Amino acid sequence: MDNIKVKVENLSKIFGPNPETIIEKVKSGISKEKILEETGYTVGVADVSFEVKEREIFVIMGLSGSGKSTLIRCLNLLNLPTDGKIYVDNEDIAKFNKEKLRQYRQNKAAMVFQHFGLMTHKSVIGNVVFGLEVKGVSQEQSYNKAKKILSSVGLEGWENKMPGELSGGMQQRVGLARALANDPDILLMDEPFSALDPLIRREMQSELIEIESKLKKTIIFITHDINEAFQLGDRVAVMKDGKIVQVGTPEEIISSPANEYIENFVKDMDRSKVMQAGSIMFEPKALITIDQGLKEAVDVMKENGISSVFVVDNKQMLQGIVTIDDTIRALKENKSVEDILRHDYHATPPDTYVDDLIPKAIENKFPIAVISENNKLLGLIVRVSVLAGLV
Amino acid sequence: MFDFPSFITFDLGQYVENLIMWLLDNFGDFFDAVSKGILWFMVNVKAFLLWLPWWLVLVIVAVLALRLRNVLSAVVFTLLLFLIGTFGLWDQMMQTLAVVLTAVIISLVLGVPLGILTAYNSRVETIMKPVLDAMQTMPSFVYLIPAMMLFGLGMVPAVFATIIYAIPPVIRLTDLGISSVSKDMVEAANSFGVSTWQLLTKVQLPQALPTIMTGINQTTMMALAMVVIASMIGAKGLGLEVLISINRIDIARGFESGIGVVILAVIIDRLSQGIANRYRYTE
Numbered sequence: 001m002d003n004i005k006v007k008v009e010n011l012s013k014i015f016g017p018n019p020e021t022i023i024e025k026v027k028s029g030i031s032k033e034k035i036l037e038e039t040g041y042t043v044g045v046a047d048v049s050f051e052v053k054e055r056e057i058f059v060i061m062g063l064s065g066s067g068k069s070t071l072i073r074c075l076n077l078l079n080l081p082t083d084g085k086i087y088v089d090n091e092d093i094a095k096f097n098k099e100k101l102r103q104y105r106q107n108k109a110a111m112v113f114q115h116f117g118l119m120t121h122k123s124v125i126g127n128v129v130f131g132l133e134v135k136g137v138s139q140e141q142s143y144n145k146a147k148k149i150l151s152s153v154g155l156e157g158w159e160n161k162m163p164g165e166l167s168g169g170m171q172q173r174v175g176l177a178r179a180l181a182n183d184p185d186i187l188l189m190d191e192p193f194s195a196l197d198p199l200i201r202r203e204m205q206s207e208l209i210e211i212e213s214k215l216k217k218t219i220i221f222i223t224h225d226i227n228e229a230f231q232l233g234d235r236v237a238v239m240k241d242g243k244i245v246q247v248g249t250p251e252e253i254i255s256s257p258a259n260e261y262i263e264n265f266v267k268d269m270d271r272s273k274v275m276q277a278g279s280i281m282f283e284p285k286a287l288i289t290i291d292q293g294l295k296e297a298v299d300v301m302k303e304n305g306i307s308s309v310f311v312v313d314n315k316q317m318l319q320g321i322v323t324i325d326d327t328i329r330a331l332k333e334n335k336s337v338e339d340i341l342r343h344d345y346h347a348t349p350p351d352t353y354v355d356d357l358i359p360k361a362i363e364n365k366f367p368i369a370v371i372s373e374n375n376k377l378l379g380l381i382v383r384v385s386v387l388a389g390l391v
Numbered sequence: 392m393f394d395f396p397s398f399i400t401f402d403l404g405q406y407v408e409n410l411i412m413w414l415l416d417n418f419g420d421f422f423d424a425v426s427k428g429i430l431w432f433m434v435n436v437k438a439f440l441l442w443l444p445w446w447l448v449l450v451i452v453a454v455l456a457l458r459l460r461n462v463l464s465a466v467v468f469t470l471l472l473f474l475i476g477t478f479g480l481w482d483q484m485m486q487t488l489a490v491v492l493t494a495v496i497i498s499l500v501l502g503v504p505l506g507i508l509t510a511y512n513s514r515v516e517t518i519m520k521p522v523l524d525a526m527q528t529m530p531s532f533v534y535l536i537p538a539m540m541l542f543g544l545g546m547v548p549a550v551f552a553t554i555i556y557a558i559p560p561v562i563r564l565t566d567l568g569i570s571s572v573s574k575d576m577v578e579a580a581n582s583f584g585v586s587t588w589q590l591l592t593k594v595q596l597p598q599a600l601p602t603i604m605t606g607i608n609q610t611t612m613m614a615l616a617m618v619v620i621a622s623m624i625g626a627k628g629l630g631l632e633v634l635i636s637i638n639r640i641d642i643a644r645g646f647e648s649g650i651g652v653v654i655l656a657v658i659i660d661r662l663s664q665g666i667a668n669r670y671r672y673t674e
Contacts, residue, residue: 076582105582111582115575117582119580119594119598120598121600122597130580134584134593
């Protein structure tokens with residue numbers, strides 16, 4: 001169903017005068033340090049394979065020296081791979097000649113850099129049209145396009161400033177706009193937010209998600225920050241010493257880390273930003289349906305030792321909640337369940353991050369209801385499980 | 392036994408002379424053509440400069456100083472230039488300026504591409520470095536000899552010697568400017584699929600421009616220094632005035648022409664520095 005956009009097979013990048021000579025050693029799995037000690041060659045990427053699906057955000061995460069920046073630079077041949085194949089749309093880009101490579105860089109893959117890489121002699125808009133200028137797009141057309149893109153990243157009115165006059169966050173917006181202006185299929189982002197301060201970083205992350213939901217690019221994103229990786233990534237690859245240790249969705253990695261290294265990593269991270277409502281909710285056992293009587297409601301609450309209970313209809317659609325106090329009073333006044341339904345509980349879809357639920361859980365005296373798009377009750381979250389989700 | 396043994400001799404000078412003679416014998420036509428080209432160019436520059444009305448020159452300098460520096464510089468420069476006129480050295484100054492301009496323009500036409508080549512090619516760099524060092528450390532008088540032998544006496548050898556003396560800074564600083572363009576910027580440009588030519592013209596040269604401008608400023612100053620010396624082999628202008636004054640021990644004339652050179656140097660230096668400063672970018 002999902003098309004594979006980028007397919008990397010047994011990719012290796014070794015730095016040194018005759019890197020081909022030690023490719024066998026790398027492939028046999030000898031460690032990076034040992035190779036450096038024995039031969040003096042530095043292994044950047046060691047026999048790595050993975051696939052990136054069309055329109056997903058694929059995050060490559062690793063500490064410094066893990067080879068992640070070397071790897072992403074192989075994907076547009078800023079680093080020439082020593083060995084292996086890189087298929088983009090079923091074409092091996094490692095075999096491209098100069099002209100084809102230029103075409104590929106101009107049209108298919110654009111890159112955003114950690115230190116922005118803006119041209120200090122060009123204005124903001126001059127930077128954004130750079131890629132189009134290189135392609136030979138007419139000036140009028142490229143400036144029109146650049147203006148649109150600049151306003152979409154929130155830089156309207158800054159077109160004629162010089163990059164040096166902008167803050168770091170704004171400079172990276174220019175970097176992003178420059179990459180987007182080329183309308184590439186693939187965005188290669190090399191630690192784009194690492195040089196920014198935390199508040200701006202979070203803002204840029206959510207903006208990137210927003211842009212991605214509109215433009216549907218294939219994004220390959222490098223980071224050393226596990227929180228960033230798990231927040232942005234549809235799938236995450238964890239790298240260590242030039243190798244990929246594990247690939248999977250954030251939840252897969254958290255719930256079943258491949259080895260101790262990843263376990264330690266996961267320990268460090270803020271789980272509330274990865275865990276979603278759906279994974280910490282429990283099945284609602286104590287429920288009443290709207291056509292049941294008040295007496296039955298009292299019984300259910302007594303049995304389960306709770307002071308309120310959710311009310312659904314016979315299709316499991318959430319109707320409201322009733323409290324024990326209201327129920328007993330209504331019994332005396334001869335009212336029905338419908339008369340005392342309350343709606344001041346919090347309902348949330350299952351893909352909400354636990355992080356966002358914390359304030360709601362603290363505010364509300366009732367459990368949080370997890371509901372589907374058509375208001376079907378899927379599960380409940382009590383305050384204790386929100387907090388438990390953090391550890 | 393403290394004296395150097397007289398029987399060990401090596402006539403290096405003789406070989407150089409032979410080389411120059413050989414060059415002249417075999418490439419005489421080439422040097423003739425070069426000579427004619429330089430002469431034609433310079434004669435036109437000189438004719439133009441001498442044709443300019445004196446007050447227009449003052450206005451041009453004043454406007455440039457105003458735009459590149461400030462009001463004070465504009466006033467001071469104009470007054471100083473006027474002063475040279477009152478010494479009766481206006482035409483000599485223009486002749487000097489003509490040689491300097493010719494030498495600088497030819498230096499740029501040759502120097503900038505050589506600088507680019509040096510930056511791009513490490514083999515050219517290994518050859519260029521010692522040659523440039525030699526050119527800059529050699530006493531400037533020494534250039535006069537081959538210049539005179541190849542082109543005779545007159546304006547052309549003067550220009551030739553001036554170019555040899557003045558060209559190293561522009562080559563060096565073009566090389567430096569291009570090699571020190573930030574790696575990030577070059578990498579970013581490459582990631583957009585630039586050709587080598589696009590990389591050079593859209594990124595490296597614009598980025599190197601402030602440094603190249605500094606090189607042009609230095610080349611101009613060195614050319615001005617050399618032009619005075621080159622008066623010994625026939626460059627007319629302020630240098631010749633200085634030379635004549637030395638020969639005649641004419642303090643008054645020597646002082647005036649000396650001050651003229653200084654004024655010209657200050658004005659050219661400040662104006663070209665002003666241009667160079669315009670091209671600095673904030674990081």
